[in-house]
Amino acid sequence: MKYSYYPGCTLKNKAKDLDAYARASARALGFELEEIENWQCCGGVYPLGSDEIASKLSSVRALNEAKEKGQDLVTLCSACHHVIKRVNDDMKNVEDIRTKANNYMQLDEPYAGETKVLHFLEVLRDEIGFDKLKEKVVNPLTGKKIGAYYGCLLLRPGKILEFDNPENPKILEDFIRAIGAEPVIYPYRNECCGGYISLKEKDMAKNMCNNIVDSADGFGAEMLITACPLCMYNLKKSTDEKLPVKYFTELLAEALGVKEEVDKA
Amino acid sequence: MSIVNSQADKIKEISGSNPLKCMKCGKCSASCPSFNEMDIKPHQFVSYVQNEDIQSLVESKSLWKCLSCFACIERCPRNVQPGKLIDAARQIVVRQKGQDYLKADEIPELIDPETPQQLLVSAFRRYRR
Numbered sequence: 001m002k003y004s005y006y007p008g009c010t011l012k013n014k015a016k017d018l019d020a021y022a023r024a025s026a027r028a029l030g031f032e033l034e035e036i037e038n039w040q041c042c043g044g045v046y047p048l049g050s051d052e053i054a055s056k057l058s059s060v061r062a063l064n065e066a067k068e069k070g071q072d073l074v075t076l077c078s079a080c081h082h083v084i085k086r087v088n089d090d091m092k093n094v095e096d097i098r099t100k101a102n103n104y105m106q107l108d109e110p111y112a113g114e115t116k117v118l119h120f121l122e123v124l125r126d127e128i129g130f131d132k133l134k135e136k137v138v139n140p141l142t143g144k145k146i147g148a149y150y151g152c153l154l155l156r157p158g159k160i161l162e163f164d165n166p167e168n169p170k171i172l173e174d175f176i177r178a179i180g181a182e183p184v185i186y187p188y189r190n191e192c193c194g195g196y197i198s199l200k201e202k203d204m205a206k207n208m209c210n211n212i213v214d215s216a217d218g219f220g221a222e223m224l225i226t227a228c229p230l231c232m233y234n235l236k237k238s239t240d241e242k243l244p245v246k247y248f249t250e251l252l253a254e255a256l257g258v259k260e261e262v263d264k265a
Numbered sequence: 266m267s268i269v270n271s272q273a274d275k276i277k278e279i280s281g282s283n284p285l286k287c288m289k290c291g292k293c294s295a296s297c298p299s300f301n302e303m304d305i306k307p308h309q310f311v312s313y314v315q316n317e318d319i320q321s322l323v324e325s326k327s328l329w330k331c332l333s334c335f336a337c338i339e340r341c342p343r344n345v346q347p348g349k350l351i352d353a354a355r356q357i358v359v360r361q362k363g364q365d366y367l368k369a370d371e372i373p374e375l376i377d378p379e380t381p382q383q384l385l386v387s388a389f390r391r392y393r394r
Contacts, residue, residue: 014381044387045333048352050281055390079383156335166339192298192334196387199375200367204330208298229381237379 001127003118004066004073005033008080009041015077015229020265021249022076022120024258029128029136033074036065042083045196053100059087060101064111072116074123076249078228082153082161085117089160119154119163121171121227121248130178138257140180146251147184147221147243148172149212151231152192166190172225175248179255188215193234202238209238217243225251272357273317279353284314286343293337293347303327307337307347314350322354329366331355333391355391365393 011019026033040058047055062084066073075081090097092113102110118126124133150169158166169190173183191212194205213235216224223244226232235245253259277283293307294300305313305325313322322328331351338346358364367388376385 009382009386014379015383041382041386043390044383044385045390047390048333048349049279049356051279077383079387152332152334152336156339158339192332192336194298195332195334196384196391197299197330197332199380199384199388200329200371200392204299204302228383230383230387233379233381233384237377 001031002034002071003031003123004062004069004071005035006039006042006062006073006075006080006084007035008039008075008077010079010229011077015232015247017262018076018227018229018247018249020262021247021253021259024262025249025252025256028253028256028258029124029133031123031128034069034071036062036073039065042080044079044083046083046086050094050096053097053104056087056090056097057101057104059084060091060105060111063088063091063113063115063117064105064107066115067111072118074118074120076120076227078119078151078153078226079230081117081119086160088113088115088117119227121154121175122163124175124178124252125171130174133175134178134180137179137255139255141251141255142180144181145184145220145222146176146181147186147216147219147224148176148189149193149216149224149226149231149235149245150190151226151228152190152195153228155190172248175252176225179251181251184216184219184221186216186219186221188212193231194238195230195234198230198234198238205234206238209235213239213243272319272323273314275357276314276319276322276350276353279356280346280349282344282346282349282353284311284345284350287311287315287345288343290342292340292342293345296336296340298334298336299327299330299332302330307351310350310354311345311347319354319357323358325354327351328355328358329392352391356394359392359394367392 155166198205
């Protein structure tokens with residue numbers, strides 16, 4: 001199976017390992033991520049103003065490129081996923097935005113939300129299947145107690161993201177079980193890490209991240225996993241790395257026996 | 266520039282949200298991770314828009330404390346979505362010349378070698394135009 005793939009800015013720079021472990025794992029699982037050409041930054045945050053058009057066009061370009069190839073579009077960074085999925089929803093369901101964006105883009109055929117957007121975790125759950133993933137694990141992380149940190153962007157708003165139950169998600173816990181480890185459920189797993197507030201208000205992020213890490217620690221987690229480079233940065237930076245924080249793709253690569261080849265490269 | 270009452274309509278237009286549907290249940294403020302930092306709380310924010318007191322909103326600290334975490338948007342039972350109103354008020358400010366909340370000159374002091382690109386682009390989008 002071949003998918004169009006949108007890595008995003010951070011995965012080309014500070015979060016290179018999030019990307020590299022995902023690509024190696026995809027190969028091990030037998031699917032291909034074909035990076036779309038000339039992708040542009042998604043903007044990091046979804047523009048909430050209903051009159052915003054220009055700031056959504058980079059997502060539309062990526063979505064349209066996947067459509068032209070007849071492929072689903074796979075994302076990995078939580079922020080890119082959030083933005084692209086929501087812009088796709090606008091293009092499908094909001095006539096005013098669809099019309100204005102298409103008038104600007106002048107595509108051969110107007111784009112109207114045809115592309116299916118999948119987060120890498122959704123590929124694992126819905127396309128590969130966690131049972132199948134479990135069969136491919138050669139190095140199970142037996143006995144590891146792992147707290148899933150979801151944050152905001154993958155889950156909310158649930159009606160548009162359609163990723164999991166936004167108040168009681170389980171996709172990452174199911175993932176943790178599939179790689180042989182033990183999920184730790186703790187109350188702060190879908191609370192905000194502070195997001196962009198950590199640029200100007202470090203104390204706010206510190207407070208929020210310590211709540212998250214203390215909560216996970218109190219319930220017995222030995223480490224946290226995330227899909228978001230900004231959550232990763234905030235959780236590490238604001239808590240003096242009380243608990244290790246890793247990208248879920250690193251553990252996936254480890255379980256699939258392909259981590260070393262990535263680390264050597 | 267003075268803020269006139271029609272700014273309330275501008276906020277409704279930008280947000281696409283109808284504050285009159287609010288039933289004052291307070292779920293937004295109960296959910297808000299920035300509640301303690303906000304001078305005008307999310308549920309109060311809705312009332313200010315209803316009362317067309319936009320001047321207080323554009324001067325409030327709350328605009329810059331909102332994290333866009335979408336907790337209030339997810340949980341609002343009346344689809345008023347206070348986070349969208351807060352963002353609209355933020356837009357009213359940053360769309361004016363010279364009113365960016367984040368200046369490029371500030372950046373070097375705010376970052377460190379691990380700062381992810383995502384943090385900078387996100388802050389740029391929320392804090393300036």
